Amino acid sequence: MSLKAIPESEIVATVIFSCVSFLLMGIVLVLFFYFSRKKIIQKELEKKDLEIHLQKEQLHAIIITQEEERKRIAQDLHDDISSKLNIVSLNTHLLSAPNLTESETREITENIINLTAKALENSRKIAHNLLPPVFEKFGLNAGIEELCEEFETSKAVKVHYTNKIDFDDNEMDRQLHVFRILQELMNNSLRHGKASEIWISFKKNNGISTCDYEDNGVGFDSKNAENQKGLGMKNIDSRISFLNGTIKISSELNKGFTVTFTF
Structure with missing residues (x-):
């Protein structure tokens, strides 16, 4: 069949149909790539949010651990080192008291030496635990x-x-x-x-x-x-x-x- 035998209206309709089909296919492809890209970006954002959340949890855990460690060190210093040094201070003042016998002076001095040695040993242990x-x-x-x-x-x-x-x-x-x-x-x-x-x-x-x-x-x-x-x-x-x-x-x-x- 020659082109002349085909009505002009059919040719126009075919052209329009083809153009509309290509246009619709183009729109579908654009929408497909748009939503695919959107989904990929959304997944990436969710992954980033999860990473940030995990980092925050890890940072929170580290901060809590550090605070617990500081409390423990402060407690050790207060209960052990500080209490011993307070007793050393009291014993030191006793040495200045009048009318002390030789045995009393010796006993107080020994107490000061022993308590100081223990305080030094315990301070080494605390430092050792730190590093x-x-x-x-x-x-x-x-x-x-x-x-x-x-x-x-x-x-x-x-x-x-x-x-x-x-x-x-x-x-x-x-x-x-x-x-x-x-x-x-x-x-x-x-x-x-x-x-x-x-x-x-x-x-x-x-x-x-x-x-x-x-x-x-x-x-x-x-x-x-x-x-x-x-x-x-x-x-x-x-x-x-x-x-x-x-x-x-x-x-x-x-x-x-x-x-x-x-x-």
Whole structure:
């Protein structure tokens, strides 16, 4: 059939139909890309909001932990150091009292010396808890070894520690987070887990620094999220976040507690 045989009205209608079809297809594509892009942006915003929320939670946990630590230090200073120094001050004034016998003077002097020695020892312990001198001087490995020895002095727990990582002395700030994580885990094992043995192992897995931690304590149901919301665990999560690491916790009632974290 030749074009001349086709009525002009049909040609116009076909052209209009084609144009409308292309226009509708264009509108559909534009709307599709618009809503797809909107959905992607919305998901990105939700992800950002979640990250900000997690960061706020981590910051909140750190602030609470710091405040608790400050309260503990203030309490130690008030109850122990301050009280002993007050008694030293009183004994010092007694030395200026008239008519003191030689034995009384000797007794007061001995009290002053003993109380001062105890105050010094306790102040060293407080300073040690803030930043262990061995860690500061010799690094993370030595700090952990001393930490294990300190826990073993309680005679309540045996600690097995192995390390196959050469820690970089230029990353002491990051390593302090690792030390504090272990300190928190060991305190939990002893205080809450009633563990009699702890195993700590550092090694490289595919170039990633990894710590495997395990105890033989009473354990808990790790599938219950409420069991992992304590202040100590929030503090650990915050430190793991700072280290750009990951953490995996596994535990069952009466089957101990295992943790693997990277840093």
